[in-house]
Amino acid sequence: MTGTNLTSGTEWWRTAVIYQIYPRSFADANGDGMGDLAGISARLPQLKELGVDAIWLSPFYTSPQRDAGYDVSDYCNVDPLFGTLDDFEVLQRTAHSLGIRVIVDIVPNHSSSDHGWFQAALAAGPGSEERARYTFRDGKGENGELPPNNWESVFGGLAWTRTTDPDGTPGQWYLHLFDSSQPDFDWDSEWVREQFRAVLRFWLDRGVDGFRVDVAHGMIKAPGLPDYTPPAEGGSMGGAPASALEPGITAETPLTAPYWAQDGVHEIYRDWHRVLAAYPGDRVLAAEAWVDPLSQMAKWVRPDEMHQAFNFAYLETPWNAAKLKSVIDESLEAFGNVGAPSTWVLSNHDVVRHASRLALTGDNLQGHGIGPKTVGLPDPALGLRRARAASALMLSLPGSSYLYQGEELGLPEAVDLPDDAREDPTWFRTNGERYGRDGCRVPIPWEAAGESFGFSTGPKSWLPQPKEWAGLARDQQDGVAGSTLELYKFALRLRREHALASGTVVWLDGFGPEVVAYRNGDVTVLANTGTASVQLPDGDVLLASEDLVGRILPGDATVWLRSARA
Numbered sequence: 001m002t003g004t005n006l007t008s009g010t011e012w013w014r015t016a017v018i019y020q021i022y023p024r025s026f027a028d029a030n031g032d033g034m035g036d037l038a039g040i041s042a043r044l045p046q047l048k049e050l051g052v053d054a055i056w057l058s059p060f061y062t063s064p065q066r067d068a069g070y071d072v073s074d075y076c077n078v079d080p081l082f083g084t085l086d087d088f089e090v091l092q093r094t095a096h097s098l099g100i101r102v103i104v105d106i107v108p109n110h111s112s113s114d115h116g117w118f119q120a121a122l123a124a125g126p127g128s129e130e131r132a133r134y135t136f137r138d139g140k141g142e143n144g145e146l147p148p149n150n151w152e153s154v155f156g157g158l159a160w161t162r163t164t165d166p167d168g169t170p171g172q173w174y175l176h177l178f179d180s181s182q183p184d185f186d187w188d189s190e191w192v193r194e195q196f197r198a199v200l201r202f203w204l205d206r207g208v209d210g211f212r213v214d215v216a217h218g219m220i221k222a223p224g225l226p227d228y229t230p231p232a233e234g235g236s237m238g239g240a241p242a243s244a245l246e247p248g249i250t251a252e253t254p255l256t257a258p259y260w261a262q263d264g265v266h267e268i269y270r271d272w273h274r275v276l277a278a279y280p281g282d283r284v285l286a287a288e289a290w291v292d293p294l295s296q297m298a299k300w301v302r303p304d305e306m307h308q309a310f311n312f313a314y315l316e317t318p319w320n321a322a323k324l325k326s327v328i329d330e331s332l333e334a335f336g337n338v339g340a341p342s343t344w345v346l347s348n349h350d351v352v353r354h355a356s357r358l359a360l361t362g363d364n365l366q367g368h369g370i371g372p373k374t375v376g377l378p379d380p381a382l383g384l385r386r387a388r389a390a391s392a393l394m395l396s397l398p399g400s401s402y403l404y405q406g407e408e409l410g411l412p413e414a415v416d417l418p419d420d421a422r423e424d425p426t427w428f429r430t431n432g433e434r435y436g437r438d439g440c441r442v443p444i445p446w447e448a449a450g451e452s453f454g455f456s457t458g459p460k461s462w463l464p465q466p467k468e469w470a471g472l473a474r475d476q477q478d479g480v481a482g483s484t485l486e487l488y489k490f491a492l493r494l495r496r497e498h499a500l501a502s503g504t505v506v507w508l509d510g511f512g513p514e515v516v517a518y519r520n521g522d523v524t525v526l527a528n529t530g531t532a533s534v535q536l537p538d539g540d541v542l543l544a545s546e547d548l549v550g551r552i553l554p555g556d557a558t559v560w561l562r563s564a565r566a
Contacts, residue, residue, distance in 0.1 A: 013210070013284040013307050013400060014341040015501030016053040017492060018103065020404045022349045023060045023082055024068060024462060025443040031458030035443065037083040041091045043446070044098055046474065050408060051492035054101035056212050056286070058349055060088070064114050066181040067425055068441070070214065071112035075199045092207055101209035103284065108196055109218040110182040118183050122163060126172055133192050135175035135184045137225070147173055150227045151259065154178050154237060154367065156430035177218065177259055179425040187219045187268065200275050210276070210284030216300060216309070217289040220265045222258030230257060237290035237366060261291045269305040284308060294334035301340035308400060311343045315351065316366070319358045319386050319556075321514045321529045325507070328397065332505060335399070342399035346390055347407050353440050356413035358390060359383035367426060369435035372416055384410050385556045388484055388545040392558035393527040395491045396520060398503045406444040409472045410484035414442040414465070421464055438463060445473035487545060494542055494560065498523050524561040531555040539563055
């Protein structure tokens, strides 16, 4: 590896800003309307200019693309949709030459139903070694006509699909916590464990700096696969446990879903930790683990397991000072207790973009998305104002921050997608009841001119881009004082200069109940989540998410000041 920021032995991930690239929607170099690896390589200088330390690539592996690449049919190759292994090598060399590390996704809970492993399992039949690699079970009922239990798919509908035997008769059922095209592995199989060790080594041998682990709280299921009915208001990926006070919840009802956050996953990550530790440099494992409370999620980042876990509790916290202070305290304590850095994240490819989410007035469960018929759609101006303030707050906190492509442009959720353009399995499996995640996955705008706003060398993009995004294109914000892009650039520069990522939060009082106020080293941060203006304390203004008039901080705004005293 080359580049001044790629020094071995630095535990770089503790303070890094990591930028998520959704390859379909970042940049398209061949004009087919689908983002690709060559497009990413061409745009990496702009990410260097932004000031990020690493990129995380969502899946680019061989896949039938029924779930946008999270249905993998070959873990050790590049889907032709995105390019070739040579294209990946160019991307990685380019990133490293710019001092940017590369993290890749790994999807270990399930494969594509097209994967050769699953096709072999179907062909081998019940009781075979091949079937033991996936979660096959006999059905209930007189003739096995009922599913093995009542589990529901994250994407809606049953989590089980029945197979058909070679003679045409109904056979066993297989588990798919997501789409029916994504059969779950059985991680009790040592064969499965060895295959994934080999996958890790394949990419580590090619120089990747780490892995983001999809559904890192899944994989292990409770013995016996007991029935489970999730709480009506719970997120589809887990998170907050059901309360015994909720209607229909009894003392016999498990509070944690039997397919999430089972203790056995920790053995897997201790094993993976050893695999990564055998390679030079600091290679990182980052968990997508929707687990509450944070003290429970911290188990994923104990010293011999993973290095980071996404802080979804922070992402899901509303724009409210008391709740923000509480989750920041809880995060720093929970992760600190196991010697791990806290992470901070506001948007990703699975949730409504925070430039819209923070101004929603209706309920919005994770994974459901928003669309034209959603109750409580956001005011765009208010959403952007809060997003800028929330981003400035997040980037001042100690630890590692994750950015999702396009948030540095202030992109909102794309709400008005035509029904016939949608691709998320959630939309189809719920018969349009849930919009799903397409709205946060629309290709990002680079240039105001052109039909695809510079995303593609051709005229189209795989999801239609809102016309109003022309004004948010990167070329319309680059170098423009007060733009969201320049706010991010400046925040990342100050974050490094003032070592905020390795600092300490010291809470400050006296600014009212709607203000988050603290000191981090020589920087004082005030985030006003209310509507009433606040008088600023002494100190030079380093950064403000909104224009200031005098020494007044308006509502829905964040300011960084050089502290009068450290």
